[in-house]
Amino acid sequence: MQPSPVSGHSLPSVRRIGANAIDTVLRLGYATRFIGLTLAHSGTSFARPRLIVRELYYTGVLSLIIILVSGLFVGMVLGLQGYQTLTTYGSESALGVLVALSLVRELGPVVSALLFASRAGSAMTAEIGLMKATEQLSAMEMMAVDPIARVVAPRFWAGVISMPLLAAMFSAMGVFGGYVIGVVLIGVDEGSFWSQMQSAVDVREDVMNGVIKSFVFGIAVTWIALFEGYDAPPTAEGVSGATTRTVVTSSLAILGLDFILTSFMFSAA
Amino acid sequence: MQRSMLDLWVGLFVVAGIAGMVILAFKVGNMSTMGSGDTYEISANFDNIGGLKPRAAIKSAGVVVGRVTAISFNNDRFTAKVMMAIESRYKFPKDTTASILTAGLLGEQYIGLEGGGDDKMLAAGDNIRLTQSAVVLEKLISQFLFDKAAEGGDGKK
Numbered sequence: 001m002q003p004s005p006v007s008g009h010s011l012p013s014v015r016r017i018g019a020n021a022i023d024t025v026l027r028l029g030y031a032t033r034f035i036g037l038t039l040a041h042s043g044t045s046f047a048r049p050r051l052i053v054r055e056l057y058y059t060g061v062l063s064l065i066i067i068l069v070s071g072l073f074v075g076m077v078l079g080l081q082g083y084q085t086l087t088t089y090g091s092e093s094a095l096g097v098l099v100a101l102s103l104v105r106e107l108g109p110v111v112s113a114l115l116f117a118s119r120a121g122s123a124m125t126a127e128i129g130l131m132k133a134t135e136q137l138s139a140m141e142m143m144a145v146d147p148i149a150r151v152v153a154p155r156f157w158a159g160v161i162s163m164p165l166l167a168a169m170f171s172a173m174g175v176f177g178g179y180v181i182g183v184v185l186i187g188v189d190e191g192s193f194w195s196q197m198q199s200a201v202d203v204r205e206d207v208m209n210g211v212i213k214s215f216v217f218g219i220a221v222t223w224i225a226l227f228e229g230y231d232a233p234p235t236a237e238g239v240s241g242a243t244t245r246t247v248v249t250s251s252l253a254i255l256g257l258d259f260i261l262t263s264f265m266f267s268a269a
Numbered sequence: 270m271q272r273s274m275l276d277l278w279v280g281l282f283v284v285a286g287i288a289g290m291v292i293l294a295f296k297v298g299n300m301s302t303m304g305s306g307d308t309y310e311i312s313a314n315f316d317n318i319g320g321l322k323p324r325a326a327i328k329s330a331g332v333v334v335g336r337v338t339a340i341s342f343n344n345d346r347f348t349a350k351v352m353m354a355i356e357s358r359y360k361f362p363k364d365t366t367a368s369i370l371t372a373g374l375l376g377e378q379y380i381g382l383e384g385g386g387d388d389k390m391l392a393a394g395d396n397i398r399l400t401q402s403a404v405v406l407e408k409l410i411s412q413f414l415f416d417k418a419a420e421g422g423d424g425k426k
Binding site: 053054056057060061064100104162164165166168169170171172173175194197198199201202203205206207210211 | 275276278279281282283285286287288289290292293294296297298299324326
């Protein structure tokens with residue numbers, strides 16, 4: 001941004017705010033154009049599904065371990081803590097409801113999206129940032145291969161596809177963890193654990209909304225990760241800064257979007 | 270990574286993810302207990318519905334036969350109008366009684382249907398006339414206290 005000649009040296013702090021605001025708006029505009037281009041070039045990657053399959057391996061399969069282990073432990077902690085609290089009201093049999101609802105509605109989509117952002121999102125940003133820094137993207141353009149269609153779009157769709165699947169596995173593992181702690185170790189009645197859970201968890205209201213949430217988070221995280229990588233300054237610091245920004249921005253986006261989605265989905269009861 | 274191994278892993282990943290969703294739908298959720306879809310809607314007016322909520326179960330003899338679809342306030346009669354979707358395979362006579370019951374001491378409220386002896390069956394859009402309101406704990410306690418007080422007064426005489 002060129003400083004205006006009139007106020008060249010006056011009010012530097014106000015000018016900095018203005019420059020930051022303009023910069024933010026510019027980046028938002030670039031990001032919107034970027035996602036538009038990605039969607040417009042998705043046809044090529046669907047015509048060559050092998051590209052998406054390869055990225056599904058790197059974003060989805062390699063995130064499995066951390067997702068499954070975290071899901072199991074989150075469920076076990078929910079089982080322990082929930083039992084402690086519920087037993088004061090003499091309603092341990094509602095442990096299944098507590099574990100399942102908190103996982104399916106909130107923790108499953110949100111925690112797995114946070115893990116996905118730090119595990120797969122950061123890797124995506126670093127990979128694309130390095131591709132840009134080593135001028136691989138420019139080389140592709142020279143060969144008349146569109147880097148958006150060849151590099152960005154398959155990663156985008158791989159992220160969008162794998163996020164709901166990972167969140168579902170996270171929730172299922174969590175319910176299993178809660179079952180292990182609640183029923184197998186503590187000895188809550190198995191029948192009431194499952195039957196109360198099944199009568200309280202609605203497929204459309206709870207499970208579907210959780211899937212929609214994780215789908216939205218998948219779009220947000222991959223979008224942010226790919227844009228940060230594509231937009232990174234082509235230097236070592238630039239790529240590392242972009243990777244950090246990916247994790248921070250997508251975590252904030254996940255939490256903010258989660259609040260908005262929850263207030264729409266679960267407020268009118 | 271070899272191409273076939275990659276395919277295998279991605280295939281396993283997708284299958285496991287879908288299996289996770291299926292487990293959530295059937296084992297955790299109520300997909301297996303949900304009706305086949307064909308329902309007919311009837312309504313009932315209650316003086317007081319207590320804590321009844323949409324999607325609450327409608328049971329007859331303890332078996333779930335439908336769900337509450339909507340609850341609204343009838344401003345003409347100052348009652349609560351409850352819309353109920355009953356599964357089509359269950360038919361109830363016209364003089365069925367609908368009462369609001371509670372599962373357990375602090376459990377969720379549901380509607381219990383008790384069939385009468387009428388030959389004609391309820392059809393879509395019909396209204397159940399015989400209803401019994403929810404038990405409101407405050408009213409019960411105040412009635413109990415009132416009775417106690419009345420008893421005390423008798424004893425003094």
